[in-house]
Amino acid sequence: MGAALLEEFGRGDARAREESWRYSKMALRALAQQEFVAADANAELPETLRTQFDWPATRRRRVVVVNGAVSERYSDLADVGAMVTVGETGGTYAVRIDGKIDEPMQIVYVSIPSAQPSRWQTNTSMVIVNGFVTLIEQHVSLDGAGVLGASRRRIDIGEGARLDLVSLCDLPESMSLYRLLDVHLAAKATLHATHVLLGGRMQRLDMQVELAGEQARLESRGVFALRGRAHADTQLDVRHVARDTTCDILWRGVADQRARGIFHGAITVAEGADGSDAKLSNKNLLLSALAEIDTQPVLEIYADEVKAAHGATVGQIDERALFYLRSRGIPLADARRMMVTAFCREVLDGITDVDLRNRLAGLLVPHVDGASA
Amino acid sequence: MLKIENLHVRVAGKEILKGLSLEVKAGQVHAIMGPNGAGKSTLGNVLAGREGYEVTQGSVVYAGKNLLELEPEERAAAGVFLAFQYPVEIPGVNNTYFLRTALNAQRKHRGEAELDSMQFLKRVREKLAVLHLKDELLHRAVNEGFSGGEKKRNEIFQMALLEPRLAILDETDSGLDIDALKMVADGVNAMRSPDRAFLVVTHYQRLLDYIVPDVVHVLADGRIVETGDASLAPKLEEHGYAWVAERKLAGAA
Numbered sequence: 207m208g209a210a211l212l213e214e215f216g217r218g219d220a221r222a223r224e225e226s227w228r229y230s231k232m233a234l235r236a237l238a239q240q241e242f243v244a245a246d247a248n249a250e251l252p253e254t255l256r257t258q259f260d261w262p263a264t265r266r267r268r269v270v271v272v273n274g275a276v277s278e279r280y281s282d283l284a285d286v287g288a289m290v291t292v293g294e295t296g297g298t299y300a301v302r303i304d305g306k307i308d309e310p311m312q313i314v315y316v317s318i319p320s321a322q323p324s325r326w327q328t329n330t331s332m333v334i335v336n337g338f339v340t341l342i343e344q345h346v347s348l349d350g351a352g353v354l355g356a357s358r359r360r361i362d363i364g365e366g367a368r369l370d371l372v373s374l375c376d377l378p379e380s381m382s383l384y385r386l387l388d389v390h391l392a393a394k395a396t397l398h399a400t401h402v403l404l405g406g407r408m409q410r411l412d413m414q415v416e417l418a419g420e421q422a423r424l425e426s427r428g429v430f431a432l433r434g435r436a437h438a439d440t441q442l443d444v445r446h447v448a449r450d451t452t453c454d455i456l457w458r459g460v461a462d463q464r465a466r467g468i469f470h471g472a473i474t475v476a477e478g479a480d481g482s483d484a485k486l487s488n489k490n491l492l493l494s495a496l497a498e499i500d501t502q503p504v505l506e507i508y509a510d511e512v513k514a515a516h517g518a519t520v521g522q523i524d525e526r527a528l529f530y531l532r533s534r535g536i537p538l539a540d541a542r543r544m545m546v547t548a549f550c551r552e553v554l555d556g557i558t559d560v561d562l563r564n565r566l567a568g569l570l571v572p573h574v575d576g577a578s579a
Numbered sequence: 580m581l582k583i584e585n586l587h588v589r590v591a592g593k594e595i596l597k598g599l600s601l602e603v604k605a606g607q608v609h610a611i612m613g614p615n616g617a618g619k620s621t622l623g624n625v626l627a628g629r630e631g632y633e634v635t636q637g638s639v640v641y642a643g644k645n646l647l648e649l650e651p652e653e654r655a656a657a658g659v660f661l662a663f664q665y666p667v668e669i670p671g672v673n674n675t676y677f678l679r680t681a682l683n684a685q686r687k688h689r690g691e692a693e694l695d696s697m698q699f700l701k702r703v704r705e706k707l708a709v710l711h712l713k714d715e716l717l718h719r720a721v722n723e724g725f726s727g728g729e730k731k732r733n734e735i736f737q738m739a740l741l742e743p744r745l746a747i748l749d750e751t752d753s754g755l756d757i758d759a760l761k762m763v764a765d766g767v768n769a770m771r772s773p774d775r776a777f778l779v780v781t782h783y784q785r786l787l788d789y790i791v792p793d794v795v796h797v798l799a800d801g802r803i804v805e806t807g808d809a810s811l812a813p814k815l816e817e818h819g820y821a822w823v824a825e826r827k828l829a830g831a832a
Contacts (some may be wrong), residue, residue: 466776525630529676530667530721533627533654535685544680548671548720 211238212477214455215356215384217412226412229468229500230439233408237382242354245317245324247275255316258346260374263561264312267299271315273329274355283538286311289337295431298329303339308397309468310340310372310559315357318380319350327356334363334395340370342562349378352407358386363395365419371399372557376569377406379434386412393448401428403438404573417451417479424453427553431546431573432465432497439468446474446509450481458550459490460574461497471518472504479509486516491523546574580603580776581626581646581745586637588625595621597801598637603745606773610787610812611780613798614820619780620664623749623797626778627661628654641745653682656688658744662734662751674733675703676738677721685741706739723775728759735766746770747778750754752786764789784816797823805824 211234216223227234234435250347259270269292270280276299283292289305317326332341347353363369383406389397403409415424430438444453459467473484490499501518525544531541550570557563583602583667588596595618603609613619625632626639628651637644643655646654669677683693683746696701707714717762722730731751738746767790779790787795787809795812797820805811805823815823 243698357759374762386671391770417774524667524669527669528665529627530663530669531681533629533653533661533663534741535652535688536677536681537652537684538650540680541652544672546675548669552671574805 209238215410217386218546225271225409225537229466230410230437237354239406240323240324240352242323243320243406245273245326245353246320246473247277247326249273249276249318249320251280251316252318252348253578254364255318255348255546259312259314259344261312261342261565264310264342267309268312268314269299269424271299271313273316273324273327273353275319275330285309290538291325294566298331299363301330301332302335303333304335306337307339310342310562312344315343315345315355317345317347317353317355317383319348319380321351323352323354325354328358330357330359332359332361334361334367334538336364336368338368338369338370340372343371343373345377345383347378347381348429349380352380352382354382354384358382359388361389361397362386363397365392366394367392368396368398369543371397371403372562372566373399374569375402375406375409376404377412379405379436381406381510382408384410384412387414389413389415389418391415391419391422391424394421396423398425398556400425400553401426401440402569403428403430403440404569405432405434405436405519406438407435407439408437408439410439410441412441412443414445415422415453416447417453417482418447420448420450421538422448422451424455425556426453426455427457427556429458429460429553429570430467430469430551431460431550431570433462433573434465435463435464436465438466440470442471444471444473444484445476446479446482446484447476449479451479452483453485455486455488456553457488458553459488459499459501460493460546460550461490461499462493462574464494464495464496467499469501469518470504471500471502471516473506473514475507475509475512475514477508480511482509483513484516485514486518488518489520489549490520491546492520493523493546543571543574549569550574580642580780584638586625586639587635588621589635590621590631592633596625599798599802601796601803603776605744605776606771606808607793607816608767608771608777608779608790610790610792610795611778611798612782612784612795612812612815616784617798618801619782619798620749623661623664623747623778623780626654626659626747627651628637652684652779653688655741655743656685660738660741660743660746662731662738662748664749664751664753666730666734667727668723668725670723672721673722674719675717678685678703678717678737681690681737682741703740706736709769710736710739712736714815727754728756731755731759733788735763739766739770742770744774745776747780749780751779751780752781753784760786784812787831788811790817799823
């Protein structure tokens, strides 16, 4: 298979890498056989892309990364205040936050295709020393010759600090993206993360979270909604290292037509991490006979006095409910869309910003078109 | 309004309805009584258009149209309503949103103007007042976490809101206490009108003390075996369904 790419995107030893890419092997191999040129970091931002992320609420608290490089031209941090410092060291763009920030910040990754397939990569780090911040992350692109992006980010959340991360990845069919999110939480730190994965030739999210300090807490919400030949692979790896740590994971997946979705949720409760509470729920809907979803919850416990619950299902749309809606006059396609949207929306309930929540829900709709069977 | 002739229906390869004939005129309330397994629920489901019910023979004409050719949503728009015996829970779909979507889909299908949210809420409040319902149930997901009684009340509320021309109540009385039963009956009685018909499917006579039918049919083994006026119901209650079966045998001999 694509040994070089596996080397690049894989983690752990050779066996662990092979195993974690099991369901995306073909997709990775196809990428490995393709030639990519370096993406142009100075590419002009098309207006159609700007409208996708130009939310007035974050206009002056925004970092725009064009083809992997932070763009001075399109970023605007005029209103972030003294509590935020940014800088670049050794190719890593670093953000440091020290204090409570009331308005959300935004980081946008723009992938602009070239005439030939192109690729970019970027490394960022974020340290939240204390306080609270909401970060809206977005990946946007255009259909074209194809882009392969790789984004690696390390986030450290300090004692008692909190990060609310809302990550939206709505990719065209020609775009592939590898993301590594590596989060460390100190005592009483909280991460509330909501991931929305839509479309993409191949998108892979590796999210590893270490609950390193006592009473650290992770709430992970996520959904993938896939159509066409989209392929999304999510790998969560949560480690309870300290006592009384909590993780609460709720993910949904929907695959229609020939799409492929993968969810792997691993929780490890290390020796000594007593009093930990781990919860994982993953439910999936297959909307077509040609679609495929693989889900794998893995729970490993080496501590005593642990509360743990996990469950994963792959099912089809409830025909009884569908008939119920139709019997009230709702056409089949609308009834399907209504049910699938409701199924996905559950993961957005934790987003307190109503505008943001509705916006995300609205983006889901075209990905759960009720017409196809 | 509704004319069913010699209807034969198979479910999972087994014949359930075996030549059922029935005519309901506008303004009438027909009760269909019968023992378990007689085919009562099958009748309701076939009329509403549920999948898995194979009509092998016979016809159903509703308002001059072949009802069996229509999709479930087309039947609803044409005025057919089924109050489910087991209303379905739909997590995540808000009851108000569902009802507004349903009502507007029906109106759109009929070429009527859709209601905006103000007009819709006004209509909802009117119906709630008539049925003495709390609006709390509107803010929840469709039937989710509703008690058995709440689910049945919600069915009647939907019926009141959608104003069908032919309402089929499939054992709406089962599992209801006396207050809920009266509420269901009040809902139906308030809606009785010269251009609306009801088909009330029930196992017990109790509901018919409150909704006095024009015609009572006894359904047994897939056929109507006895038809009479409202006085037939208490007779059945007194003698049991075996009485009908005996009479049928006596008649055949």
